[in-house]
Amino acid sequence: MFSNAQLHQKNERAYKKALRNERRTAQPGRSPDDHEWTPFRLAEKKYKVKFPPPDLSGVLDLALLDSERDGEIQRSAWAGSATAQEFKNVGTCRGRKVYCLPRVPGLIVMPGHLTPEEQRALVRWSLCDHAKAPNETNLDTHYNIPSEGIWSLHFQCKSALLDPSKKSPDRISPRKAGPSTVAPPPGPRQLISNTAADPSNFCDLAKEPKPLAAPSPALAHATASELLPKLRWANIGWFYHWGTKQYDFSRPRVEIGECVWKLCTDIVRALPWSTIFKRPEGGNGPLADHVDWMSWENEYEPDAGIVNFYQLKDTLMGHVDRSEVCATSPLVSISLGNAAVFLIGGHSRDQEPTPLLLRSGDVVVMSGPQCRRAYHGVPRVLDGTLPDHLLSFGEDLESELFESYLRTTRININVRQVFPKGFDPWKQGASEPISDSCSASDADV
Numbered sequence: 277m278f279s280n281a282q283l284h285q286k287n288e289r290a291y292k293k294a295l296r297n298e299r300r301t302a303q304p305g306r307s308p309d310d311h312e313w314t315p316f317r318l319a320e321k322k323y324k325v326k327f328p329p330p331d332l333s334g335v336l337d338l339a340l341l342d343s344e345r346d347g348e349i350q351r352s353a354w355a356g357s358a359t360a361q362e363f364k365n366v367g368t369c370r371g372r373k374v375y376c377l378p379r380v381p382g383l384i385v386m387p388g389h390l391t392p393e394e395q396r397a398l399v400r401w402s403l404c405d406h407a408k409a410p411n412e413t414n415l416d417t418h419y420n421i422p423s424e425g426i427w428s429l430h431f432q433c434k435s436a437l438l439d440p441s442k443k444s445p446d447r448i449s450p451r452k453a454g455p456s457t458v459a460p461p462p463g464p465r466q467l468i469s470n471t472a473a474d475p476s477n478f479c480d481l482a483k484e485p486k487p488l489a490a491p492s493p494a495l496a497h498a499t500a501s502e503l504l505p506k507l508r509w510a511n512i513g514w515f516y517h518w519g520t521k522q523y524d525f526s527r528p529r530v531e532i533g534e535c536v537w538k539l540c541t542d543i544v545r546a547l548p549w550s551t552i553f554k555r556p557e558g559g560n561g562p563l564a565d566h567v568d569w570m571s572w573e574n575e576y577e578p579d580a581g582i583v584n585f586y587q588l589k590d591t592l593m594g595h596v597d598r599s600e601v602c603a604t605s606p607l608v609s610i611s612l613g614n615a616a617v618f619l620i621g622g623h624s625r626d627q628e629p630t631p632l633l634l635r636s637g638d639v640v641v642m643s644g645p646q647c648r649r650a651y652h653g654v655p656r657v658l659d660g661t662l663p664d665h666l667l668s669f670g671e672d673l674e675s676e677l678f679e680s681y682l683r684t685t686r687i688n689i690n691v692r693q694v695f696p697k698g699f700d701p702w703k704q705g706a707s708e709p710i711s712d713s714c715s716a717s718d719a720d721v
């Protein structure tokens with residue numbers, strides 16, 4: 277087995293062997309000519325390529341500015357460049373530096389914003405506290421996941437392996453399609469482009485039927501440890517309906533975990549908004565006058581979101597988060613675990629995206645009308661980039677399980693505000709939430 281570092285060195289035997297393999301297995305003529313792809317798709321393709329490893333010299337890697345992170349960067353074979361893209365320091369937030377990218381007004385990057393302790397606490401929160409009922413995960417569409425949640429059951433499976441006096445939990449049964457479930461269309465998952473929500477169409481979108489997704493047919497019983505790598509997302513706050521890509525306001529919102537709610541509100545209150553949205557010297561620069569940043573300090577109220585769990589092979593295709601009625605208020609995005617290439621472009625895929633390297637503990641905020649409705653995606657999770665502080669949870673079994681899970685994982689906590697302050701969905705005609713039962717929705721299992 278060759279190491280990741282060897283696959284990055286052109287004169288290594290491993291590199292040459294992998295290159296020969298790649299040439300043998302490449303299937304010429306399968307993809308359309310490059311000129312048929314939009315600049316966003318081209319960038320996705322570039323960073324997805326497994327071998328030869330993509331060149332990250334055009335990827336802005338702001339961790340390189342921080343000498344405290346030298347070790348973390350040098351231990352992995354991946355690094356971007358601190359000069360790849362234009363950026364400016366616009367002040368501090370909670371004592372850490374804040375950067376903006378002039379190419380994407382409203383995009384805020386805070387490298388290394390979270391301490392190692394905060395990162396470990398958020399990993400625990402994501403897996404132990406959050407990825408379970410009443411929050412929905414992608415696994416719920418297909419399996420009857422017991423209420424303890426997938427992480428606790430995985431822990432019980434592993435404990436039973438080490439201690440024969442402990443009983444291993446029963447295998448998890450697959451769900452059966454019900455009379456009201458709707459099978460997803462055959463073939464690869466459709467990229468449905470949903471209507472952008474706004475206060476004027478909210479009522480119609482809220483009334484659209486949101487049927488339950490049908491489970492995949494013929495799934496076998498499985499252990500929690502077998503299913504854990506298939507955990508892909510856990511819902512936060514208002515329930516999201518994947519079939520229509522709209523929120524389902526007929527289901528009551530689950531409170532956001534206190535630690536995440538507080539972290540996001542502290543960040544939004546402490547950001548130097550007047551500098552971030554300052555019009556460039558002497559001009560009618562691109563920053564619109566109507567950006568409502570002055571109200572965010574008091575009116576920011578996160579109420580929805582998602583925790584994304586990426587295994588090393590997973591990607592998130594370019595998309596726009598347009599289901600929130602409020603199209604400007606800050607979206608807070610927290611990266612944990614392995615690093616990734618994040619692409620952010622403009623309002624169409626025709627605009628070439630800016631690539632950023634996001635590492636564990638980095639926080640990105642997407643705010644204002646240009647950035648909140650910009651195309652963005654994650655074409656690559658970078659293997660071997662887990663920082664040491666996520667390999668030191670402790671000495672007990674659960675700590676070991678966190679460490680081994682994280683070696684192949686990136687977690688992203690993505691927190692949003694659906695409604696502008698003062699907008700009352702029930703006065704607009706949305707049906708009141710009816711029950712607190714946990715239904716299942718479309719998922720990649």
Ligand SMILES: O=C(O)CCC(=O)C(=O)O
Pocket residue numbers: 582584592597609618652653654688690
């Ligand atoms: O994983 C990320 O950094 C971005 C996630 C994202 O864009 C989303 O959940 O909509």
Ligand SMILES: [Fe+2]
Pocket residue numbers: 595596597652
């Ligand atoms: Fe997104």
